[in-house]
Amino acid sequence: MHSPNSSPVHPLPVPSAHAFxxxxxxxxxxxxxxxxxxxxxxPGMVVWLDGELGAGKTTLTRALLRALGHKGPVKSPTYTLVEVYVVSSIYWYHFDFYRFNHPEEFEDAGLGEYFRxxxxxxxxxxxxxxxHVPPPDVALVFRFAGDGRQLELVAASEKGRACLNTLQSRWPPAGN
Ligand SMILES: Nc1ncnc2c1ncn2[C@@H]1O[C@H](COP(=O)(O)OP(=O)(O)O)[C@@H](O)[C@H]1O
Ligand SMILES: [Mg+2]
Known part of the structure; x- marks a missing residue:
């Protein structure tokens, strides 16, 4: 059963500064x-997208990149491990480690160099x-809730806290 009140998908490696x-x-x-x-x-920020298959992680990423001006498709990186976008003069790397059999594959694939x-x-x-994957500034934890989703937003650094404070102050955006 999916429950909006279930415990976190996994514990964050850093204390959370702010969560809602x-x-x-x-x-x-x-x-x-x-x-x-x-x-x-x-630039420099790391966002973890947590939640089961079909929870909405790629849907959110797609809308995010389109909002920045990306015109092409945003495919799930399930098979490629990483998809690269250059938008608004920034490199955006979208990872999906679902198919890893063991965490060391992160090193085997040389993925650390992307976290710049x-x-x-x-x-x-x-x-x-x-x-192996660097810790997040922001972790978004999707949970199934009825026909929709409940999202837990966790700041795990000062940059992440600033980001989520602003997001929370603007939510819900006008017109929605
Ligand atoms: N808030 C939501 N409520 C209901 N359905 C949603 C919501 N957000 C996304 N979806 C749907 O759930 C699915 C999510 O797929 P996807 O984004 O690929 O999941 P993930 O990347 O987490 O595996 C899509 O079919 C999308 O239309
Ligand atoms: Mg996905």
Whole structure:
């Protein structure tokens, strides 16, 4: 059973500075959240996207990249491990570690070099690379809730806290 009140998908490796939840009743709400988050992410930030298959991690990423001006498709990186985008003069790396059999595959694939000061990294299934993937500034934890989703937003750094404080102050955005 999916429960909105279940415990976190996995414990964060750093103490959370700020956390709150939002209801995302439909796909459009998930996309709206992605669009609102897009301008608040700065180079060097790492976002973990947690939640089961079909929870909305890729849906949010797609809306986020489109909001920044990306015109092409946003495919799930399930098979490629990482998809690369250059938008708004920033490198955006979208990872999906679902298919990892062991966390060391993160090192085997040389993925550490993507986590740079001039890039934003969006990571699906970070727990599959536990101990190797860098810790997040922001963790978004999707849970199934009826026909929709409940999203827990956790800031795990000062940059993440600033980002989520602004997001929370603007939510819900006008017109939604
Ligand atoms: N808030 C929501 N409520 C209901 N359905 C949603 C919501 N957000 C996304 N969806 C739907 O759930 C599915 C999520 O798929 P996807 O984003 O690929 O999931 P993930 O990347 O987490 O595996 C899509 O079919 C999308 O339309
Ligand atoms: Mg996905």
């Amino acid at each position: 939840t939002l209801d995302l009743p439909d796909e459009e709400a998930t996309a709206t959240l992605g669009r609102e988050l897009a301008p608040l992410l700065k 000061d001039d890039a934003v990294c969006l990571v699906e299934w970070p727990e599959k690379a536990a101990g």
